[in-house]
Amino acid sequence: MMKKRLMIGALTVLGMAAAMPVSAQNQEEDGVQNDSNLRTVIMHERRAEDKARDKYRNPSQTISFFGIEPEHTVVEYVPGGGWYSRILAPYVADNGKFIGLTFAPDPLPFGDETKERIRNFPTKFPNDVAEWTGMPATKFAAYTADKVPEEANGTADFVIIPRMMHNLMRWNVADSEIKVMRNMLKDGGMVGIVQHRAKGNAPFSYADGNKGYLRTDTVVKFMEAHGFELVKQSEANANPKDTADYPKGVWTLPPRYAEGDTDKAKYTAIGESDRMTLLFKKLP
Numbered sequence: 226m227m228k229k230r231l232m233i234g235a236l237t238v239l240g241m242a243a244a245m246p247v248s249a250q251n252q253e254e255d256g257v258q259n260d261s262n263l264r265t266v267i268m269h270e271r272r273a274e275d276k277a278r279d280k281y282r283n284p285s286q287t288i289s290f291f292g293i294e295p296e297h298t299v300v301e302y303v304p305g306g307g308w309y310s311r312i313l314a315p316y317v318a319d320n321g322k323f324i325g326l327t328f329a330p331d332p333l334p335f336g337d338e339t340k341e342r343i344r345n346f347p348t349k350f351p352n353d354v355a356e357w358t359g360m361p362a363t364k365f366a367a368y369t370a371d372k373v374p375e376e377a378n379g380t381a382d383f384v385i386i387p388r389m390m391h392n393l394m395r396w397n398v399a400d401s402e403i404k405v406m407r408n409m410l411k412d413g414g415m416v417g418i419v420q421h422r423a424k425g426n427a428p429f430s431y432a433d434g435n436k437g438y439l440r441t442d443t444v445v446k447f448m449e450a451h452g453f454e455l456v457k458q459s460e461a462n463a464n465p466k467d468t469a470d471y472p473k474g475v476w477t478l479p480p481r482y483a484e485g486d487t488d489k490a491k492y493t494a495i496g497e498s499d500r501m502t503l504l505f506k507k508l509p
Contacts, residue, residue, distance in 0.1 A: 262295055263288060266316045271357060275308050278480075281497035282419075284312055286461040291417035291504055297382035298322040300409055302402075303389050304350065307357055313385070314354045318364050324381070325350040326406070329371035332398050343369060370405040381409045385417045388500070390444055391475075395434035403451050407507060414507045416453060419462055420444060421475045422501040437475030441501045453505040462500035469499060 267284055293299060299317050304310045304325045314323040327350075330340040350367035354360070368377065384406045393399035406416065423432035423440045432440045445455050471477035475498050477484055482492060 260285075260289065263312075263316060266312055269315070272311055275311060278308065278497070281462075281464070282308070283461045284309075286459070287417075287419065287502060288312070288316075290457075290459045290461055290502065291383065291385065292415065293317075293383050293385070293417075294321075296320040298324065298380055300324045300326050300381045300384040300406065302384060302386045302406065303327050303392075307353060309385065309387055310354055311357050314365060315358045315360070318358065318360055321382075322380075323354070323365050324377070324409075325354070325365070325367035326373070326384075326409070327367075327369055328398065328402065329369055329405075331371065332396075332401065334396055347372065370402050373405055373409060378408045379411055381414055382411060383415050383417065384410060385419075387419045388421060390418060390420045390447075391434035391437050391439050393434075394439065394443075394447075399447065400451070403448075407452060410507045412507065412509060415456070416448070416505040416507070418444060418448075418501070418503045418505070420501050420503075421469075421498040422463075423469050427469065431470070435474070436471075437498070438469050441503070444501065444503060448503075448505050452508050454508050456504045456506050458504070459502040462502045464496055464499040466495045467497075467499035468495075 263285060267279070293313070293316070295317055297317055298321055299313050301309055301313055301323070304327070310323070310325065317323050325346070327346045328343055330343040333340065333343070335343075346369060347367040351362040351365040354365045355362035366377070368374070386406075390399070393402055410416070421438045423436075423438035425440060425442070427438065427440060432438050432443065441458075448455070467478065469475075471483075473483040475481075478492050478495060478498055480497070482489055484492070
């Protein structure tokens with residue numbers, strides 16, 4: 226009788242796991258911690274407009290999986306509109322440090338006006354973060370990759386690269402930019418990458434970055450060639466609905482809708498892209 230009860234209990238647990246939503250399973254697999262500070266930051270009213278994308282970007286699971294902690298010095302690479310900045314900056318501001326890092330402008334295939342905006346990033350970004358968070362701009366730092374001060378090298382615990390590896394590769398600046406990030410990291414520092422994921426058998430002509438997608442093995446081999454070791458990977462940002470084969474690339478999906486109103490309902494139902502979530506460690 227006891228043996229039968231144990232078997233029924235085990236089957237019940239297995240059934241619960243099978244019925245569990247994918248996101249919940251990911252949380253269990255990735256060991257997401259109940260970090261009240263992180264939850265408070267994610268639920269803050271400053272993120273009112275950002276929260277609509279949480280179901281695709283999974284900030285709690287992603288940050289917990291990466292192991293970012295409040296006392297860390299964290300570098301966000303190419304912060305863009307500040308979606309991650311509005312989480313990371315207040316999360317580490319009191320006990321750690323938040324740094325924005327963007328491209329070295331000169332090698333980029335852009336015009337002078339765009340390059341000038343990039344050059345102004347170190348002045349503008351701390352003020353943007355101050356406006357978002359209500360904290361003094363002096364608490365934050367920002368650099369272009371060609372102007373990182375020597376004293377900043379070897380100080381970072383973590384670099385996060387959200388959805389940017391495809392641009393580094395298609396603009397032929399990946400080697401030089403990753404070297405800057407590596408230099409900023411402490412020995413044993415970590416890099417977290419979230420990237421639009423091509424199918425494993427996608428031809429290089431589609432998965433070279435120009436469509437926004439990269440194969441996981443491409444990213445892993447690139448990072449290994451630059452002195453990093455893959456520590457673990459997560460399916461927290463997976464989206465099996467994404468076929469990753471659109472003529473206009475990842476920008477076909479929300480929020481860009483490259484096809485305009487054509488099949489918009491279909492792409493809305495798919496949601497944002499399928500993404501790899503990879504954690505790397507800097508090797509000696």
